[in-house]
Amino acid sequence: MIEFHHVSKTYGPALRALNDITLAIPKGELVFLAGASGAGKSTLLKLIFRDEEPSAGQILIDGKNISRLPSRGVAALRRRFGLVFQQFKLLAELTVLENVALAAEVIGVAKKASRTQAYHLLRELGLHERYDAKPLTLSAGEQQRVAIARALINDPMLILADEPTGNLDADTAQETMSLLLKARDQGATIVIATHDLGMVDRYGARVISLRRGELVDDLRRAETAGAGA
Amino acid sequence: MTAALSGFVLRRVANSLWQLRWSHLLTAATMAVTLFVFGAFMLLQINLEHLLKGWGEQIQITAYLSKNVGADEMPALLARVQAWPEVERVRSISREQAWSDFQAALGAQSGLLDGLPRDVLPASLEISLKLAHRDSPVVEQLAARLRGEKEFASVEYPQEWVERLGLIVLAVQWAKWSLGGLLFLATFFIVGSAVKLALLARRDEIEIMQLVGASEELIQAPFVLEGMIQGLAGGALSVAMLWGLFALARSEFPTLAGFLAPLVRPQFLDPASIALVLASGWLLGAAGSLFSLRRFIRTWKAAGRAV
Numbered sequence: 001m002i003e004f005h006h007v008s009k010t011y012g013p014a015l016r017a018l019n020d021i022t023l024a025i026p027k028g029e030l031v032f033l034a035g036a037s038g039a040g041k042s043t044l045l046k047l048i049f050r051d052e053e054p055s056a057g058q059i060l061i062d063g064k065n066i067s068r069l070p071s072r073g074v075a076a077l078r079r080r081f082g083l084v085f086q087q088f089k090l091l092a093e094l095t096v097l098e099n100v101a102l103a104a105e106v107i108g109v110a111k112k113a114s115r116t117q118a119y120h121l122l123r124e125l126g127l128h129e130r131y132d133a134k135p136l137t138l139s140a141g142e143q144q145r146v147a148i149a150r151a152l153i154n155d156p157m158l159i160l161a162d163e164p165t166g167n168l169d170a171d172t173a174q175e176t177m178s179l180l181l182k183a184r185d186q187g188a189t190i191v192i193a194t195h196d197l198g199m200v201d202r203y204g205a206r207v208i209s210l211r212r213g214e215l216v217d218d219l220r221r222a223e224t225a226g227a228g229a
Numbered sequence: 230m231t232a233a234l235s236g237f238v239l240r241r242v243a244n245s246l247w248q249l250r251w252s253h254l255l256t257a258a259t260m261a262v263t264l265f266v267f268g269a270f271m272l273l274q275i276n277l278e279h280l281l282k283g284w285g286e287q288i289q290i291t292a293y294l295s296k297n298v299g300a301d302e303m304p305a306l307l308a309r310v311q312a313w314p315e316v317e318r319v320r321s322i323s324r325e326q327a328w329s330d331f332q333a334a335l336g337a338q339s340g341l342l343d344g345l346p347r348d349v350l351p352a353s354l355e356i357s358l359k360l361a362h363r364d365s366p367v368v369e370q371l372a373a374r375l376r377g378e379k380e381f382a383s384v385e386y387p388q389e390w391v392e393r394l395g396l397i398v399l400a401v402q403w404a405k406w407s408l409g410g411l412l413f414l415a416t417f418f419i420v421g422s423a424v425k426l427a428l429l430a431r432r433d434e435i436e437i438m439q440l441v442g443a444s445e446e447l448i449q450a451p452f453v454l455e456g457m458i459q460g461l462a463g464g465a466l467s468v469a470m471l472w473g474l475f476a477l478a479r480s481e482f483p484t485l486a487g488f489l490a491p492l493v494r495p496q497f498l499d500p501a502s503i504a505l506v507l508a509s510g511w512l513l514g515a516a517g518s519l520f521s522l523r524r525f526i527r528t529w530k531a532a533g534r535a536v
Contacts (some may be wrong), residue, residue, distance in 0.1 A: 049440070051440075071444075071445045072445065075439075075442050075443060075445065076442070078439075078440065078441065078442035079441075079442030080442075081442075083440050083441070089437055089440065090437075091433060091434055091437060102437070102438070102441065103441035103442075105233070106234075106237065106441055106442060106444075107441075107442055108231050108233050108234050109233060110232075110233040110236070111233070111237070111240070150441070154441075154442075
């Protein structure tokens with residue numbers, strides 16, 4: 001369970017990125033954060049994975065206040081998360097397999113075990129034949145699948161995705177969404193920031209709308225057929 | 230840190246050493262130059278001290294006898310001086326012996342002595358001191374005591390030269406620490422800059438490691454380890470360069486040292502000094518890396534990254 005209690009985030013005296021946000025996201029829920037560029041979606045995600053600290057208010061994850069965690073605590077928190085970004089954030093000099101295994105290796109999984117695990121995940125995502133390729137030789141959709149494999153390797157309780165389909169064509173975007181929904185079906189909470197209202201309509205579920213840092217809408221809708229695609 | 234994490238750190242270090250090999254080599258070479266200068270002063274100091282010790286061993290007091298001391302008094306005088314606790318050995322030089330020694334020393338020029346009476350040089354005692362009593366205060370005291378004895382007309386010893394050499398050793402020691410210290414400081418910042426470059430080159434990697442939950446120690450450990458390896462490599466290189474310098478100096482030593490050559494056998498750094506050079510390199514690398522890492526992380530945090 002993620003809880004925001006009157007959370008605000010300001011950058012300097014003039015820029016208020018989020019203003020007095022209060023919300024709760026139960027375990028296993030699929031949530032879209034919708035809004036135009038600059039609405040505060042990415043800031044809200046960054047506050048959850050503690051890339052940023054709130055200027056005011058409290059953020060609780062499973063009842064624990066993460067607003068003022070020491071660096072050791074931040075690292076421990078992130079190990080329970082899977083992060084997916086629009087720009088993929090893959091390391092160009094590592095192979096596909098090494099990129100996926102990296103997330104397991106940094107938390108102490110042995111090299112062989114982490115690579116075996118990574119290979120199984122890549123096979124599930126249909127990328128096992130490209131395991132030895134460098135990310136830049138892959139298509140955008142393939143790169144995003146590698147990033148999702150990396151996000152999934154440690155069985156995260158929460159997946160945070162910032163515009164995960166922003167660089168993808170419609171088919172690849174749908175494929176990416178299917179992978180994320182599959183993770184949700186296995187028990188993970190999924191929070192997706194997007195400005196693509198078409199996608200929000202297509203998948204339904206809960207939509208939290210932000211505008212200029214304010215929470216303007218929080219709608220729970222039944223998931224549509226698109227979710228199963 | 231578990232075995233798996235240690236393996237991960239070592240793999241990252243090996244990758245970095247290979248990928249940024251020229252940068253690492255340059256940093257190690259810079260450290261080698263600093264450690265070479267420091268080690269060269271150390272080498273000079275060790276050899277000057279050795280020379281001083283060797284010279285000290287040669288120190289003897291020459292006490293010239295008054296003209297009124299007869300040959301029959303010599304055995305008693307010899308026994309009396311020999312009984313002093315500081316004295317190791319006393320050798321009596323008669324007037325005749327002094328004359329023939331002087332003649333021999335003049336060699337081809339000995340004709341200069343023609344016409345002079347053979348007893349023109351005074352008889353003397355050459356007094357060698359025990360090792361524990363070769364410090365200058367003891368030598369001075371003993372010389373003063375000899376001057377107080379009525380049998381001796383004058384007393385000589387090479388104290389001034391010993392003191393001068395002692396001052397040179399002290400100056401070398403000061404130069405080693407002051408110049409060495411300055412170079413260490415400069416190298417410390419050079420190492421820091423090299424680490425900063427490595428951090429910038431691997432910024433994406435660091436960011437991704439942070440995002441997937443790597444601890445701060447895990448992110449920092451490879452950089453510190455690389456600094457230590459660079460330092461040790463620089464130290465080893467400097468010892469090799471010092472050995473080269475030493476070998477060159479040793480072959481040229483008889484020419485360079487002139488009359489001092491027989492007094493001293495050139496010495497290379499002893500194992501403790503070599504260990505000091507290597508440890509200094511290791512520490513320089515580790516401290517430079519840590520300093521740069523801390524600063525980098527601070528500025529990165531200030532720029533909005535949570536490390």
